[in-house]
Amino acid sequence: MARRDITSGNWAAAEAMRQINPDVVAAYPITPSTDIPMKFSEFVADGLVDTNLVTVESEHSAISACLAASISGARVMTASSANGVALMHEIFPIAAAYRAPIVFALVNRSIGAPINIHCDHSDSMAERDMGWIHLYCEDAQEVYDSMIMSVRIAEHKDVLLPVFVCQDGFITSHCFEPIEFLEDEEVKNFIGERDPMFPLLDVDNPVAYGSLALTDYYFEIKRQQIEAMKNVRKVYEEISEEFYKLTGRKYPIVEAYKTEDAEYVAVIMSSATGAVKEAVDKLRAEGHKVGCLRVRMFRPFPWKDIAEILTGKKGIAVLDRAASIGAGAPLFTEVKGALYDSGTIVPTNSYVYGLGGRDFFLHDAEKAFTDLINGDFSPEERYLGLRE
Amino acid sequence: MKLKGWKDLPPATVVPASTAEEVETGQWRSMRPVWDESKCIHCLQCWIQCPDRSIKTDEEGKVTGIDYFYCKGCGICAKVCPKDAIEMRPEADFI
Incomplete structure (x- = not known):
């Protein structure tokens, strides 16, 4: 019997994160996404997750810590909005090139100035060419479901790309609506364990990430990313179909x-x-x-x-x-x-x-x-x- | 070295360990250190100072020559040699 509750887009994202139980969450609060790490930090404090929650001094540090953890082999999630997203900008293309399957709850908010905490898509649209997958959710149920599906999509061996799960700030993130949750065990079984490709912590097979690639190899590495992005569609369809069979909820592209x-x-x-x-x-x-x-x-x-x-x-x-x-x-x-x-x-x-x-x-x-x-x-x- | 296409390249910018050994940094050289065996006293000052491990030695620890695959021609060896046994000459002399 599915568990139903009244909750917000942010809390639905946080609940998905509790059930996903990621290895590392590094986050820095910014309205309207603050709710997500705030709620998640309660789960950490209450011992409901095994996550190493890294409280950092800026969004740039948050995404940097996420990237380092991700290429080390950890399952990693974070959240941000607006100018916080903009501050992370430098690291986004690096995360995509390193093929770090970070799942990112992006709560859409207008980029300042003028300073404004409400919704538009100027923050995520500014990142549209950074090599991340972008999903835009209509409601809180879709946010919850997309967070869970995105773990599988991001970590798929044919994809290995980070994902933005976007929801509209305040409109979706703070409004309460009825949501159907999966059981913890169902989420655990659906997402499985991460099988990282070149984890830095595998000291028996040492590799270097991010070496200099000038006129000789930069172009080829971008082409690899383009290919991975082309694979998203097929992988998405497989995983969303599997999710549909589990939940009865269908999410076409x-x-x-x-x-x-x-x-x-x-x-x-x-x-x-x-x-x-x-x-x-x-x-x-x-x-x-x-x-x-x-x-x-x-x-x-x-x-x-x-x-x-x-x-x-x-x-x-x-x-x-x-x-x-x-x-x-x-x-x-x-x-x-x-x-x-x-x-x-x-x-x-x-x-x-x-x-x-x-x-x-x-x-x-x-x-x-x-x-x-x-x-x-x-x-x-x-x-x-x-x-x- | 033949460059790989995108399908053959390891993904995620990943490079296996110790691949720097495959890079011929000697290509960067514009000045070539020339070692004069008759002047050398095998004090190994050049061996200690060489930043690219390019001073070749034998089992007894005596200098046997210079590894031009890695030597970038920085000239430290010639500078530290107490017997002027290493002379820096333009690469153009060897074409």
């Missing part, structure tokens, strides 16, 4: 909601998906053929799936919770690129919404659909919920 017969589709990520789905239902009741496409996996980017779903539509709205100042918003440019590769041209509008935690309402989602239905297309970026 992209979630298509009423898109099949839809003429107009809105593409979105994370918690705001709920408002878009509601707009879909409302507009469908009024006779409009609309649908919603939620992108759960942002790296590797599932361009093929997206192109398949969007080909033949009359209009698309891509909704980004991050701006790429001076260029197209991150999700928009990727979606547009996916369509180009598929050889189809569909009029596509770009909408930026929710920066700095600005609420995203049903009427904002409706506005995007209404533009499409009215044939109101233009290449200029549009804004939902912004005062002119």
Whole structure:
């Protein structure tokens, strides 16, 4: 009998970490992810986990300690947000190149300035080319489930890459909702033991990580990372299928909601998906053929799936919770690129919404659909919920 | 040395131990130490000071020559030699 409880996205992540019982957690608190190491430190203090919790002096130190522990052979997890993520930036590409399967609970928060503790995706989007897998969760249940699945995905021998499990700051991280937990034993059996590839602690087989590789080998090492990222999809599908059999909960790479017969589709990520789905239902009741496409996996980017779903539509709205100042918003440019590769041209509008935690309402989602239905297309970026 | 392609390269930037021995640092050399056996008194000052273990010795601990595979031509051996038994000459002289 599955255990049910009312909890938050952060506490769900912490509960997953308790059940995963990682060897090392090195973390530094920053809103809105603070809850995760805070709750986890209670588990450590209460002796519920065997984890070596390293309390460090900065986020840079946190991720550095995580990386060192990970290549030593430990199972490692951490959490952070916003400028904490930015401070870790230097170490992210190193973790990916060292093929350190760190599972990272990233609680999305706007990058300052101005200082702002609320949600947008500017922190994780700034790390999109660092070689990490990016998963964006819609709700707390998905956060919990993704933390557990990510251990397997990250540590898979064909992948060996770190994972960001992203959730929307405060909206998902602090709101309480019903969650179904697995039993401790089920999690333990699902994740198994880590079998590290070249652990530094294996003194009988000594290796060096991170030697100088100049014009001779740097390029080849990046190509290896690209290959590992290409393998993610197949591994993800295997593991998510196994997870589905265990829990009955399915997590496709992209979630298509009423898109099949839809003429107009809105593409979105994370918690705001709920408002878009509601707009879909409302507009469908009024006779409009609309649908919603939620992108759960942002790296590797599932361009093929997206192109398949969007080909033949009359209009698309891509909704980004991050701006790429001076260029197209991150999700928009990727979606547009996916369509180009598929050889189809569909009029596509770009909408930026929710920066700095600005609420995203049903009427904002409706506005995007209404533009499409009215044939109101233009290449200029549009804004939902912004005062002119 | 033939460079490996990405499929044959060990992953994760990993390099096995002691692979520095395979690197021919002698390629970096622009000045070559030339050892004059007739002047050498085998005091081993050069052997002690050489940063690249490039002074070759025999079983009795006597100098037998210089290992040009590793010698980078730093010239410390010539500097410390009390008998001027090592002369630094431009590599161009040996082409």
